[in-house]
Amino acid sequence: MPVAMLDLAVLGLLREHPRHGYELRRALAELGYRRVSFGALYPALRRLERRGWIEASPETGRRRTYGLTAAGAEAFVELLSQVDPEESDRAFQTRLAFLGRLEPSRRIAVLEARRRALAERLRRVRDTLRRARSVDRYRRASMERNVRTAEADIAWLDQLIAAERAGAGT
């Protein structure tokens, strides 16, 4: 069950306040989503509505303004808490953007799950690098980059976890 990150982002944004599709697109861009197409966004809204996670308020002019339902708020916390070990950096970034909306204990669990996943990835990448003797220099460069990036991300997560434990306020 890989969570659709667009769904998570939409729920998270509607948790802040009701919005219509076009407005969501702008907010998503600020979250770092490079222009979500309408062919992705509007069907996603229908999907979430069908599941009872969001609902449209009476239309104001041409706009369909959606708000989060109670079930949606629950689903949001659930989706946000489930870290998939294989999830991409991009997906984790979406998760992180809404981490402040979770209770502190759940936040730490998410950060630690991500840290474990990265540590495992680092282990695998180092292993591949060790076993690969005569690989082409581009492949080697790419593997070395993977090691470097994973190390930097783990150190970064450690900082976030430490700050979280220190119980910093926003």
Added chain:
Amino acid sequence: MPVAMLDLAVLGLLREHPRHGYELRRALAELGYRRVSFGALYPALRRLERRGWIEASPETGRRRTYGLTAAGAEAFVELLSQVDPEESDRAFQTRLAFLGRLEPSRRIAVLEARRRALAERLRRVRDTLRRARSVDRYRRASMERNVRTAEADIAWLDQLIAAERAGAGT
């Protein structure tokens, strides 16, 4: 026309020598693809065959062994050379894995196109960071990570480009 990276990887691997599906899956894993599903792989082989880019040699037992055609070799170089500015790190990594198969001048063009795309990304991310005053600390942490990562990747590309210009042999 966003290039399907799986297609590119398959063409690149078959350029080395003919392989059957199951074997391709193993080779893809070594390239860093976390287990490509058969429901993705076999249809991809059919697709490439339909386009005349690969062809199966007479079957050996249960295996269908595919090789690259002349048209496939041409398509491979074409696909490998076209860097999409929006392409993900993951996609670029696939491209990089086969960069050694391009002529040196094209290699540099690919690396520089990627560098330009990253520089542009960095510019945007810095801009967002500057304009974002009162963002939540997780979002800020994530933006700062983006800046750091982009800077590291640009420096890394600069090294690759310099090595390329120096005309290093494999």
Added chain:
DNA sequence: TAAAGCATGTAAGAGGTTACATGATTGG
């Protein structure tokens, strides 16, 4: 008044996922 931006949507098609189905071969 024309262009750009606001606003919502549909249709076709590509490509991916999971689950299912089949059967041979190899190793403990």
Added chain:
DNA sequence: CCAATCATGTAACCTCTTACATGCTTTA
């Protein structure tokens, strides 16, 4: 002999992309 691995595939479903369609409002 049973489990794992080799090997190929299909079917249903999901989500995304691009392109198209419509029409209002603001600004140069």
